[in-house]
Amino acid sequence: MTFSISAQDQQSKARTGTLTTDHGPIHTPIFMPVGTAGTVKAVHQRELETDVQAEIILGNTYHLYLRPGLDVLSQAGGLHKFNGWSHPILTDSGGYQVYSLSNTRKIKEEGVTFKSHIDGSTHRFTPEGVMDIQRTIGADIIMAFDECTPYPCEYGYARQSMEMTHRWLDRCIGRFDATEGYYGYQQTLFPIVQGSTYPDLRRQSAEFIASKEREGNAIGGLAVGEPAEEMYKTIELVNEILPVDKPRYLMGVGTPANILEAIALGVDMFDCVMPTRNARHGILFTTEGIMNLKNEKWSRDFSPIDAGLGGYASTFYTKAYLRHLFKAEEILAAQIASLHNLTFYLWLVRQARVHIDAGDYVTWKNEMVERLMRRL
The missing domain is CATH 3.20.20.105 (Queuine tRNA-ribosyltransferase-like)
Structure with a gap:
């Protein structure tokens, strides 16, 4: 190595x-x-x-x-x-x-x-x-x-x-x-x-x-x-x-x-284990903050799970559909949510690499820490 x-x-x-x-x-x-x-x-x-x-x-x-x-x-x-x-x-x-x-x-x-x-x-x-x-x-x-x-x-x-x-x-x-x-x-x-x-x-x-x-x-x-x-x-x-x-x-x-x-x-x-464990309970990390997909507020939100992230699961499925899957206790809910959360975590470290290379990591990090911990 x-x-x-x-x-x-x-x-x-x-x-x-x-x-x-x-x-x-x-x-x-x-x-x-x-x-x-x-x-x-x-x-x-x-x-x-x-x-x-x-x-x-x-x-x-x-x-x-x-x-x-x-x-x-x-x-x-x-x-x-x-x-x-x-x-x-x-x-x-x-x-x-x-x-x-x-x-x-x-x-x-x-x-x-x-x-x-x-x-x-x-x-x-x-x-x-x-x-x-x-x-x-x-x-x-x-x-x-x-x-x-x-x-x-x-x-x-x-x-x-x-x-x-x-x-x-x-x-x-x-x-x-x-x-x-x-x-x-x-x-x-x-x-x-x-x-x-x-x-x-x-x-x-x-x-x-x-x-x-x-x-x-x-x-x-x-x-x-x-x-x-x-x-x-x-x-x-x-x-x-x-x-x-x-x-x-x-x-x-x-x-x-x-x-x-x-x-x-x-x-x-x-x-x-946090990204996959939280995903199985309907807790999603996104580029705008943390979502609890079991909350009623998402039941008629037909926007993508996270349009700013990219990736199939995050952009193809809507918040309302994923909430429905969790409420119906469908296995697909855990699959979509886990795939999304892991996509987010790998996106996050890739972005970190970009900003370290660009020389503005601390400024970017401070902004992201505040944004990512918001409860949506």
């Missing part, structure tokens, strides 16, 4: 670049649709490619390990061949899912023992095992195994968790560097900065991760309930330490405003 920076904004840390993998290039800043179980919910791969114009999608180690399972993925030739996506894929390590299973898991130095949410069966994830699982899945970018602490989190626990995450990282690196991928293309490993919202811990973690000199780095443990300003302060602190010439991935973030503000702080890669 290689990463090159093509433009740097003069009023912020925003930059454009290209991250190149064996499955193709990724233009940054980029938003990565989440395909937890090998599929981005309610959206065909062809739509992801042609309408959304996604350049990379995510899979999740925890979910893919449980089903379809490693035997199926191995026999298929990896996740790319299994789901038909020919572009880059990133896999989360499963650390966040383990964090969310707080009532059914035990964390020890060796690893994490947890019960499946599907059938209650018991499993263990270790740093070495998670590397092997992600090798089998076959993602282009794989994540180190870490513990994601909750918010709020006591200082002592945050420190102990961070130190264990660092020890786990050394084990991940050892296993990753001692093995090779199974499918004839290169994979790369991203470490993850932790430390809750404590500046000294985040600084220590960022320095430790930077010292490993991997091809990219991630910032984890945010968007778990902390105020947005705390998140931005943490990102700013961490990005002062992480290498400028490596891509920076902010995990699990977030709203359109979060993404634009984090780009200004030097983040290159984002993922979040």
